[in-house]
Amino acid sequence: MTAPISATVVLADSDVARALKRMAHEILERNKGPDRLVLMGIRTRGIPLARRLARQISEIEAVEVAAGSLDVTLYRDDYARTGPRPLGQTSFPAEVDGKVVVLVDDVLYTGRTIRAAMDAVMDYGRPQAIQLAVLVDRGHRELPIRADYVGKNLPTSSEQEVRVHLAESDGVDEVVVATAPASAASATTPLATAAGPTRPTSPATARRRA
Amino acid sequence: MIPHLLSMQDLSVDQITAILDTAETLKEIALRPIAKVPTLRGRTVCNLFFEDSTRTRISFEIAAKRLSADVINFSAKGSSVSKGEGFKDTALTLQAMGVDAIVVRHAASGAPQQLTRWVDAKVLNAGDGWHQHPTQGLLDLFTIRERLGHIEGLRAAVVGDVFHSRVARSVVQGLLTMGAEVTIVGPPTLLPPRVDTWGTAVSHDLDAVLPKTDVLYLLRVQQERMGEQFFPSSREYARIWGVDRDRLARLPEGAVVMHPGPMNRGVEVTADAADAPNSMIQLQVTNGIAVRMSCLYLMLGGEDGRAADVGGRGSNSERVEA
Numbered sequence: 404m405t406a407p408i409s410a411t412v413v414l415a416d417s418d419v420a421r422a423l424k425r426m427a428h429e430i431l432e433r434n435k436g437p438d439r440l441v442l443m444g445i446r447t448r449g450i451p452l453a454r455r456l457a458r459q460i461s462e463i464e465a466v467e468v469a470a471g472s473l474d475v476t477l478y479r480d481d482y483a484r485t486g487p488r489p490l491g492q493t494s495f496p497a498e499v500d501g502k503v504v505v506l507v508d509d510v511l512y513t514g515r516t517i518r519a520a521m522d523a524v525m526d527y528g529r530p531q532a533i534q535l536a537v538l539v540d541r542g543h544r545e546l547p548i549r550a551d552y553v554g555k556n557l558p559t560s561s562e563q564e565v566r567v568h569l570a571e572s573d574g575v576d577e578v579v580v581a582t583a584p585a586s587a588a589s590a591t592t593p594l595a596t597a598a599g600p601t602r603p604t605s606p607a608t609a610r611r612r613a
Numbered sequence: 614m615i616p617h618l619l620s621m622q623d624l625s626v627d628q629i630t631a632i633l634d635t636a637e638t639l640k641e642i643a644l645r646p647i648a649k650v651p652t653l654r655g656r657t658v659c660n661l662f663f664e665d666s667t668r669t670r671i672s673f674e675i676a677a678k679r680l681s682a683d684v685i686n687f688s689a690k691g692s693s694v695s696k697g698e699g700f701k702d703t704a705l706t707l708q709a710m711g712v713d714a715i716v717v718r719h720a721a722s723g724a725p726q727q728l729t730r731w732v733d734a735k736v737l738n739a740g741d742g743w744h745q746h747p748t749q750g751l752l753d754l755f756t757i758r759e760r761l762g763h764i765e766g767l768r769a770a771v772v773g774d775v776f777h778s779r780v781a782r783s784v785v786q787g788l789l790t791m792g793a794e795v796t797i798v799g800p801p802t803l804l805p806p807r808v809d810t811w812g813t814a815v816s817h818d819l820d821a822v823l824p825k826t827d828v829l830y831l832l833r834v835q836q837e838r839m840g841e842q843f844f845p846s847s848r849e850y851a852r853i854w855g856v857d858r859d860r861l862a863r864l865p866e867g868a869v870v871m872h873p874g875p876m877n878r879g880v881e882v883t884a885d886a887a888d889a890p891n892s893m894i895q896l897q898v899t900n901g902i903a904v905r906m907s908c909l910y911l912m913l914g915g916e917d918g919r920a921a922d923v924g925g926r927g928s929n930s931e932r933v934e935a
Binding site for chain 2: 486
């Protein structure tokens with residue numbers, strides 16, 4: 404019953420690099436080049452991923468592609484339940500009117516973050532299309548949303564926790580699946596430091612402010 | 614979470630910093646093609662103003678609307694207050710109708726505090742008597758931090774009619790909390806009793822203070838609150854305490870001039886000084902919206918941010934019926 408949390412590395416750093424490289428090619432293929440692309444990383448771990456995809460695309464096409472950052476806190480559907488969260492900056496590298504906005508996030512889970520992100524983008528203009536790129540799709544959607552570009556499909560149970568570590572913030576590139584002891588869901592607390600936008604909101608991760 | 618926003622004195626360094634940080638992000642919303650976010654959909658904010666106000670009421674109204682809250686404006690003129698309805702009955706009426714936040718301005722010091730005893734809604738003090746005007750103090754701190762990069766260690770001079778000024782009480786407390794040095798400057802008749810307990814320096818010589826001032830905060834001469842003579846004439850006040858181009862020139866490089874508005878041009882500040890490049894007066898007004906959005910955002914979230922429960926909440930609905 405007191406079994407320790409088991410954590411399995413499902414993507415190592417070379418796997419992450421290969422996945423991002425393939426996704427960059429897929430984005431270019433689907434959109435017939437980089438001309439209208441605006442890559443928007445969803446805070447927090449989507450931001451370095453968007454930068455890396457932009458760098459890959461820039462290398463492949465030999466043109467500069469910029470990445471922006473998107474904070475969806477003000478568009479979330481749980482403000483009335485869990486209260487205010489700290490806000491982050493949103494910055495678009497270019498106008499979005501008529502562009503293809505590629506949302507980039509680390510883990511696709513319920514889809515609620517992506518719903519919020521689409522609403523946020525629409526407030527900045529009328530993109531020609533919005534697409535979605537995620538490093539990991541772990542299933543368990545609660546909204547009719549799917550990703551256009553997926554690094555890895557990762558079937559999980561909702562008790563499991565998917566942690567994406569990136570060199571920029573965590574010193575290493577890897578994706579880890581952690582399984583908490585079945586008896587206590589709250590045992591995931593020590594992992595809450597890795598909480599990203601798509602994580603299930605448990606009392607432990609729901610941050611409150613003064 | 615902040616339960617109610619009544620006085621600057623209630624706020625810690627961390628709480629003030631959280632409000633300013635949040636305001637910094639929210640300020641960007643005004644620049645978007647669609648200057649509105651859906652965060653406070655379904656929340657109702659009532660502006661309950663028993664005293665005249667233009668900028669504060671409009672600022673709160675814009676702030677609430679940019680966050681998609683519904684806004685009700687209630688001013689004493691033209692309401693049932695002019696039919697003799699008392700403060701408590703007005704409050705209980707709003708309670709029964711179910712509003713989530715009440716922004717209140719009242720001539721009596723302590724009125725917002727009293728309001729919190731009657732309603733479930735979050736109460737934001739928009740100025741009570743000579744007591745407090747916390748959102749003004751917060752927007753001033755925000756403007757100082759935005760322009761000068763920090764607040765701690767700055768030398769601020771608060772000049773003029775401190776006695777009648779709720780703004781002064783809020784801004785001085787805020788500056789002291791955030792680690793600034795404050796000097797209160799004015800004629801002895803316009804300084805409050807026991808000003809020595811405020812934790813500030815006191816001076817009656819504006820020209821001596823100017824060269825050691827990073828933030829020159831001018832207060833409005835509140836002629837409407839002055840039942841008796843506090844100084845011989847406006848012209849004499851302007852000569853001794855008013856700020857013109859010459860006095861601005863004595864400030865150190867990079868110093869800023871602030872005023873909570875509305876200005877008496879020609880009394881506490883000349884027209885050309887008010888419009889000088891280091892005058893923050895218009896920026897203060899702009900920043901007021903972001904700071905008030907921040908307060909609403911931080912106060913109205915979560916289950917306990919919702920008071921609109923018409924007919925529910927036993928204790929208070931019983932009181933309405935009683």
